[in-house]
Amino acid sequence: MTTTAAPLLEVTGVTMRFGGLTAVNDVSLTVGEGEIIGLIGPNGAGKTTFFNCLTGLYVPTEGAVRYRDVVLPPKPHLVTQAGIARTFQNIRLFANMTVLENVLVGRHTRTKEGIFSAILRGPAYHRAEAESREKAMELLEFTGLAAKADHLARNLPYGEQRKLEIARALASEPGLLLLDEPTAGMNPQETRAAEELVFAIRDKGISILVIEHDMRFIFNLCDRTAVLVQGQKIVEGDRETVQNDERVITAYLGAPLEDSTPAAPEDTK
Numbered sequence: 001m002t003t004t005a006a007p008l009l010e011v012t013g014v015t016m017r018f019g020g021l022t023a024v025n026d027v028s029l030t031v032g033e034g035e036i037i038g039l040i041g042p043n044g045a046g047k048t049t050f051f052n053c054l055t056g057l058y059v060p061t062e063g064a065v066r067y068r069d070v071v072l073p074p075k076p077h078l079v080t081q082a083g084i085a086r087t088f089q090n091i092r093l094f095a096n097m098t099v100l101e102n103v104l105v106g107r108h109t110r111t112k113e114g115i116f117s118a119i120l121r122g123p124a125y126h127r128a129e130a131e132s133r134e135k136a137m138e139l140l141e142f143t144g145l146a147a148k149a150d151h152l153a154r155n156l157p158y159g160e161q162r163k164l165e166i167a168r169a170l171a172s173e174p175g176l177l178l179l180d181e182p183t184a185g186m187n188p189q190e191t192r193a194a195e196e197l198v199f200a201i202r203d204k205g206i207s208i209l210v211i212e213h214d215m216r217f218i219f220n221l222c223d224r225t226a227v228l229v230q231g232q233k234i235v236e237g238d239r240e241t242v243q244n245d246e247r248v249i250t251a252y253l254g255a256p257l258e259d260s261t262p263a264a265p266e267d268t269k
């Protein structure tokens with residue numbers, strides 16, 4: 001995979017401290033156009049915190065995040081507008097809204113219709129709404145959820161809720177998608193289908209940065225993988241580089257990487 005001179009995402013020296021705890025310590029990382037990059041590491045290594053620093057949920061103590069060569073302001077809606085979308089380790093859907101409505105919410109950063117037009121509900125509003133619904137349905141087709149468009153999000157099985165999170169993130173028309181444990185709670189068949197979905201997203205021209213504990217998923221998909229341990233990036237490279245690195249093996253307490261089991265979903269992230 002070739003990368004352009006200026007990477008799509010360029011993270012330099014990001015540090016995040018919470019009081020005395022340094023959750024992310026001087027981490028730099030790039031994602032090029034069309035790349036799928038993995039981020040792995042033991043529980044509590046700082047992976048989700050790193051995502052939160054990229055997406056404006058946290059203001060990093062130090063460091064900068066550039067997207068398309070522009071420094072990102074640490075505000076979630078501005079990050080989304082700039083072209084970065086994400087899913088959450090702890091699924092954040094509107095449980096009592098339909099599947100289609102959840103995707104429509106994801107589109108709002110890309111629709112120009114303002115509040116007055118929505119109140120007046122003139123022709124421009126109806127046109128924009130019809131277009132939004134059409135695009136949202138396309139995304140539901142793409143993620144395999146079209147038949148459930150009218151179901152309430154909370155009634156979807158867990159694996160489909162994860163897919164819906166991805167559909168909603170795609171609705172903001174990102175150039176970069178951040179996935180935080182997209183296969184947590186999925187069975188092996190769903191996990192393999194999720195791999196296909198990630199490749200299909202990349203084939204749409206969207207770059208991907210993905211956190212996962214499932215090593216097979218990571219190494220099947222990723223052009224490069226970075227390993228975080230106690231907030232620090234200890235190694236980055238292809239499958240062989242990562243799997244043979246002594247520090248990685250030690251960090252995983254000597255367990256072969258192939259045998260790592262996916263972590264149970266948690267409620268706090």
Ligand SMILES: Nc1ncnc2c1ncn2[C@@H]1O[C@H](COP(=O)(O)OP(=O)(O)OP(=O)(O)O)[C@@H](O)[C@H]1O
Pocket residue numbers: 018021023041042043044045046047048049050089263269
């Ligand atoms: N808002 C916060 N305030 C204080 N400490 C925090 C906060 N968010 C995260 N931490 C701490 O930062 C460390 C890294 O947590 P993080 O959730 O980023 O790990 P992770 O690599 O995503 O782990 P997991 O694989 O379990 O999801 C942990 O020690 C966590 O308790």
Ligand SMILES: [Mg+2]
Pocket residue numbers: 047048049089269
């Ligand atoms: Mg996490």
